[in-house]
Amino acid sequence: MNITAEEIWSAVLAIRRKSPVIHNITNYVVMNNTANALLAIGASPVMAHAEEEVAEMVGIASALVINIGTLSPAWVRSMFRASEAARTRKIPIILDPVGAGATAYRTRTARELIRAFSPEIIRGNASEIMALLETNAKTKGVDSTASSDAAVGIGRALHEKCGSVVCISGETDYTVGPAGVIKTLNGHILMTRVTGLGCTASALCGAFAAVTADPAVAAAEAMAVMGIAGEIAFARSEGPGSLQLHFLDALHRLSADDIKRLLKIEVVE
Amino acid sequence: MNITAEEIWSAVLAIRRKSPVIHNITNYVVMNNTANALLAIGASPVMAHAEEEVAEMVGIASALVINIGTLSPAWVRSMFRASEAARTRKIPIILDPVGAGATAYRTRTARELIRAFSPEIIRGNASEIMALLETNAKTKGVDSTASSDAAVGIGRALHEKCGSVVCISGETDYTVGPAGVIKTLNGHILMTRVTGLGCTASALCGAFAAVTADPAVAAAEAMAVMGIAGEIAFARSEGPGSLQLHFLDALHRLSADDIKRLLKIEVVE
Amino acid sequence: MNITAEEIWSAVLAIRRKSPVIHNITNYVVMNNTANALLAIGASPVMAHAEEEVAEMVGIASALVINIGTLSPAWVRSMFRASEAARTRKIPIILDPVGAGATAYRTRTARELIRAFSPEIIRGNASEIMALLETNAKTKGVDSTASSDAAVGIGRALHEKCGSVVCISGETDYTVGPAGVIKTLNGHILMTRVTGLGCTASALCGAFAAVTADPAVAAAEAMAVMGIAGEIAFARSEGPGSLQLHFLDALHRLSADDIKRLLKIEVVE
Numbered sequence: 022m023n024i025t026a027e028e029i030w031s032a033v034l035a036i037r038r039k040s041p042v043i044h045n046i047t048n049y050v051v052m053n054n055t056a057n058a059l060l061a062i063g064a065s066p067v068m069a070h071a072e073e074e075v076a077e078m079v080g081i082a083s084a085l086v087i088n089i090g091t092l093s094p095a096w097v098r099s100m101f102r103a104s105e106a107a108r109t110r111k112i113p114i115i116l117d118p119v120g121a122g123a124t125a126y127r128t129r130t131a132r133e134l135i136r137a138f139s140p141e142i143i144r145g146n147a148s149e150i151m152a153l154l155e156t157n158a159k160t161k162g163v164d165s166t167a168s169s170d171a172a173v174g175i176g177r178a179l180h181e182k183c184g185s186v187v188c189i190s191g192e193t194d195y196t197v198g199p200a201g202v203i204k205t206l207n208g209h210i211l212m213t214r215v216t217g218l219g220c221t222a223s224a225l226c227g228a229f230a231a232v233t234a235d236p237a238v239a240a241a242e243a244m245a246v247m248g249i250a251g252e253i254a255f256a257r258s259e260g261p262g263s264l265q266l267h268f269l270d271a272l273h274r275l276s277a278d279d280i281k282r283l284l285k286i287e288v289v290e
Numbered sequence: 291m292n293i294t295a296e297e298i299w300s301a302v303l304a305i306r307r308k309s310p311v312i313h314n315i316t317n318y319v320v321m322n323n324t325a326n327a328l329l330a331i332g333a334s335p336v337m338a339h340a341e342e343e344v345a346e347m348v349g350i351a352s353a354l355v356i357n358i359g360t361l362s363p364a365w366v367r368s369m370f371r372a373s374e375a376a377r378t379r380k381i382p383i384i385l386d387p388v389g390a391g392a393t394a395y396r397t398r399t400a401r402e403l404i405r406a407f408s409p410e411i412i413r414g415n416a417s418e419i420m421a422l423l424e425t426n427a428k429t430k431g432v433d434s435t436a437s438s439d440a441a442v443g444i445g446r447a448l449h450e451k452c453g454s455v456v457c458i459s460g461e462t463d464y465t466v467g468p469a470g471v472i473k474t475l476n477g478h479i480l481m482t483r484v485t486g487l488g489c490t491a492s493a494l495c496g497a498f499a500a501v502t503a504d505p506a507v508a509a510a511e512a513m514a515v516m517g518i519a520g521e522i523a524f525a526r527s528e529g530p531g532s533l534q535l536h537f538l539d540a541l542h543r544l545s546a547d548d549i550k551r552l553l554k555i556e557v558v559e
Numbered sequence: 560m561n562i563t564a565e566e567i568w569s570a571v572l573a574i575r576r577k578s579p580v581i582h583n584i585t586n587y588v589v590m591n592n593t594a595n596a597l598l599a600i601g602a603s604p605v606m607a608h609a610e611e612e613v614a615e616m617v618g619i620a621s622a623l624v625i626n627i628g629t630l631s632p633a634w635v636r637s638m639f640r641a642s643e644a645a646r647t648r649k650i651p652i653i654l655d656p657v658g659a660g661a662t663a664y665r666t667r668t669a670r671e672l673i674r675a676f677s678p679e680i681i682r683g684n685a686s687e688i689m690a691l692l693e694t695n696a697k698t699k700g701v702d703s704t705a706s707s708d709a710a711v712g713i714g715r716a717l718h719e720k721c722g723s724v725v726c727i728s729g730e731t732d733y734t735v736g737p738a739g740v741i742k743t744l745n746g747h748i749l750m751t752r753v754t755g756l757g758c759t760a761s762a763l764c765g766a767f768a769a770v771t772a773d774p775a776v777a778a779a780e781a782m783a784v785m786g787i788a789g790e791i792a793f794a795r796s797e798g799p800g801s802l803q804l805h806f807l808d809a810l811h812r813l814s815a816d817d818i819k820r821l822l823k824i825e826v827v828e
Binding site: 048049050051053054090091092093094120123124125126127213214215216217258259260261262263265266 | 587590591594595598599604605606607608609611612615616619633803804805806807808809810811812
């Protein structure tokens with residue numbers, strides 16, 4: 022397994038050319054940003070959460086992104102119904118277990134979704150991923166408290182247990198798949214001061230999974246593009262408000278040269 | 291029928307002076323942008339969706355904007371209740387049938403609202419408007435797939451069927467009313483890469499309908515102002531992130547001269 | 560009672576150092592901004608509204624912010640459940656009665672929350688605060704219609720009735736507590752053209768209340784920091800779109816010198 026700047030750029034071009042519909046059942050806080058990031062990279066976002074329509078909406082989508090950031094029983098039912106439809110249609114499911122470990126309800130819901138559907142990609146921060154496996158990790162809200170380095174073993178354990186590619190975001194992003202671990206080292210710490218950039222990363226996993234057969238490669242592509250756009254944005258920003266704006270502009274203007282110049286990726290087989 | 295830059299400017303001044311309350315029952319994705327755009331043009335946005343209060347909230351509003359972008363049964367009930375109150379109070383109703391054609395639930399809900407209330411203005415993209423009439427158009431999510439030119443005949447058919455002014459957004463915006471068709475040619479393609487600018491257009495239809503007696507004129511005024519602010523914003527933008535920001539600034543700073551200088555409108559009787 | 564620039568700066572440093580978790584049950588329109596403002600000042604926002612988890616989420620929070628801007632019965636139940644948990648854990652409750660007076664449902668809900676829990680801080684505009692006491696004030700949507708000067712007596716009456724610190728936002732912000740009235744005179748009128756900055760003010764009350772023992776001092780600190788960041792942002796803005804961005808940047812970059820240079824505060828005992 023090896024991922025080059027050229028391959029990432031090819032995937033970006035494929036997204037721009039095909040404009041895949043990405044169906045998001047996500048949290049209220051980030052819906053706007055998520056939709057804007059998907060549009061900026063070239064995909065077609067759809068947000069729909071009613072049980073009455075989610076299965077049908079999955080029918081026109083190329084990937085399903087489930088994010089439990091502001092869950093409630095009706096939304097959980099729709100997450101299951103949409104996931105069933107995604108399995109029937111054989112489109113990839115990406116799960117973002119926001120706040121898993123912070124409350125039993127979130128941990129339980131994320132685990133049930135994983136058990137029922139083995140999502141192609143699970144993306145979260147280290148403490149969320151830890152919470153999916155064990156009960157002694159306590160999440161501080163939706164922020165990460167465990168070091169990513171420590172969590173990579175947990176990612177491997179979760180991958181082995183459920184078969185999903187597990188992507189752990191942090192200063193370094195670790196993508197754990199059947200062929201090994203991909204480290205992406207792009208990004209900037211100020212990105213953690215903008216709400217929902219983790220959720221955006223999961224949505225971009227959906228966009229890349231819609232055009233890339235291997236979910237591990239798709240997740241690593243998404244992490245690299247997130248981080249590169251974040252670095253370009255940071256260089257022009259004076260704080261988290263301007264970072265959010267420049268991030269969307271950078272996604273939209275992303276070039277082959279940006280990726281070649283900035284990509285920091287390591288594959289550990 | 292004729293619409294001059296001076297008349298559009300008078301309507302903008304009327305909005306700024308009266309600051310009409312616009313009651314929005316809209317989707318989660320765009321609530322923030324919609325409220326900000328209404329504030330930027332000078333109106334007073336209200337968002338309320340509970341059955342317990344929508345009728346009373348309509349009581350202080352000058353227009354009601356219904357947007358089905360993230361609908362669910364409780365919200366649909368409130369849309370009906372609010373629309374009944376709007377009819378009793380004789381304030382204009384604007385309907386944005388987001389994603390009609392993408393799922394049966396959306397198509398059915400939009401059609402039922404039209405049948406029950408004949409909104410003063412229905413605004414959508416070409417494929418959404420087509421879905422309100424016929425069943426053989428399949429929407430690709432919430433984006434437009436039909437050309438606006440082809441859809442103007444459909445707009446006329448829908449107008450004749452339900453009596454509503456029908457406004458079809460696209461590269462050219464067509465507003466079909468009893469006195470003919472108004473084409474507005476302002477805007478920029480980058481606006482389609484910012485989520486919810488169509489929803490903003492519908493909300494601005496509400497603001498203009500609150501100060502303009504003729505719904506066809508109100509819709510065309512809103513389309514012209516959207517497009518002009520979008521062009522001003524585009525000239526200063528480096529991508530969709532900055533476009534969204536400059537768009538709000540441009541709405542807020544809009545001048546008589548901007549409208550006179552940039553307006554591109556044609557009335558086809 | 561006296562509040563100096565040094566004390567406000569100490570509170571900002573305490574927020575940045577402790578990064579207190581602030582649990583928000585707030586409205587759909589402002590969730591994103593609210594979370595971003597809390598991150599920008601250095602706090603850790605959490606949004607959670609399901610009855611299944613709110614009590615547990617309160618368990619990791621240092622303050623609870625309740626905002627009734629887009630309420631519905633399920634959310635109201637969660638507001639009560641979360642408030643009970645906040646009382647058990649003895650963390651401060653901040654109530655933002657958005658739109659109280661506009662509908663009976665909002666007025667009633669806000670009054671019931673006050674009666675049941677006597678929040679540490681109630682923050683609203685003048686007409687919202689008036690609606691909590693008397694029935695003859697009619698709110699125009701969620702904007703202020705009563706002058707803040709006239710409302711300060713009402714604030715005092717509400718404070719005496721329920722014991723809560725009452726903070727009335729306007730051109731001058733009045734914080735009414737047991738030791739008298741604190742006036743903060745910072746801010747800029749353009750802030751009223753950005754949706755949800757009042758809600759952000761309430762969320763910042765939560766952040767300051769998490770690190771400041773006296774709720775009146777905490778509320779005045781939050782008002783001062785809001786206003787100062789707003790003034791810094793306004794100086795760089797060309798409209799409400801850019802103001803929102805620069806406001807977040809200013810919160811993030813806020814320095815001791817900014818506060819010393821700009822603070823306008825008066826304590827009336």
